[in-house]
Amino acid sequence: MEQKSKEIQQMFDNIAGRYDLLNRLLSFRTDVRWRKKAIRLAEIKSGQTVLDLACGTADMMIEMNRRVGGITLVGGDFSYNMMKIGQQKFSDGLFCVSDAHNLPYADNSFDRITISFGFRNVTDKPKGLGEMRRVLKPGGRLCILEFSQPEGPIFSRLYRLYFTKILPFIGGIISGDRKAYEYLPDSVYKFPKRDVYRKMILDAGFADAQFNPMTFGICDATICIKGDA
Numbered sequence: 558m559e560q561k562s563k564e565i566q567q568m569f570d571n572i573a574g575r576y577d578l579l580n581r582l583l584s585f586r587t588d589v590r591w592r593k594k595a596i597r598l599a600e601i602k603s604g605q606t607v608l609d610l611a612c613g614t615a616d617m618m619i620e621m622n623r624r625v626g627g628i629t630l631v632g633g634d635f636s637y638n639m640m641k642i643g644q645q646k647f648s649d650g651l652f653c654v655s656d657a658h659n660l661p662y663a664d665n666s667f668d669r670i671t672i673s674f675g676f677r678n679v680t681d682k683p684k685g686l687g688e689m690r691r692v693l694k695p696g697g698r699l700c701i702l703e704f705s706q707p708e709g710p711i712f713s714r715l716y717r718l719y720f721t722k723i724l725p726f727i728g729g730i731i732s733g734d735r736k737a738y739e740y741l742p743d744s745v746y747k748f749p750k751r752d753v754y755r756k757m758i759l760d761a762g763f764a765d766a767q768f769n770p771m772t773f774g775i776c777d778a779t780i781c782i783k784g785d786a
């Protein structure tokens with residue numbers, strides 16, 4: 558694993574114990590709404606096998622299980638500490654240590670893949686997308702739920718103030734790791750712009766990429782479709 562990826566893994570291992578509390582607090586629980594919408598857009602059906610990559614503490618898995626019955630859910634993450642908490646919260650799920658750059662699954666294994674607030678951390682994004690496409694069945698859907706940069710001059714200024722100053726301050730106090738909460742806005746502002754992002758998805762071999770911005774563009778659920786061929 559490359560150095561940057563190792564540091565990210567370590568960072569999540571360190572903040573795992575406070576992650577859920579901070580998630581709810583710093584997003585004013587909006588993340589719950591975003592997750593529900595992403596699950597709806599992923600069009601998950603009973604009988605399907607779903608991988609929740611970068612599953613962290615399993616919030617997405619719990620929500621999927623609540624909304625769609627009869628699915629086989631696999632959670633994969635490279636932070637053992639995050640996944641351990643996930644396993645305690647959701648004992649019905651299957652969990653497997655997984656690095657997005659090198660997924661430990663056979664080709665064409667999953668009907669759906671979700672990755673929520675994890676893709677921006679994948680250091681080699683084209684490689685990660687290639688791996689996700691590989692393990693997705695033909696015709697399958699990948700749903701990438703991720704922070705995005707809002708549009709509109711006033712809102713984007715307020716958001717930048719909150720995201721770059723207030724959030725690292727509160728996150729730092731509660732988690733004891735201010736650097737981790739400085740990394741969050743940094744990773745969002747460094748995330749590829751929409752046209753580059755779209756090209757990256759299509760270059761990885763996906764047949765389509767559909768953007769679904771939410772809450773003034775703070776967040777986006779991108780649906781990537783693997784062609785039938």
Ligand SMILES: C[S@@+](CC[C@H](N)C(=O)[O-])C[C@H]1O[C@@H](n2cnc3c(N)ncnc32)[C@H](O)[C@@H]1O
Nearest residue numbers: 569611612613634635636639656657673675678
């Ligand atoms: C912000 S948390 C999101 C967790 C969860 N999906 C959620 O919605 O709350 C990001 C997660 O991505 C995981 N992650 C980051 N890079 C990864 C990689 N290359 N492979 C697998 N997991 C990764 C981290 O360990 C962490 O658990």
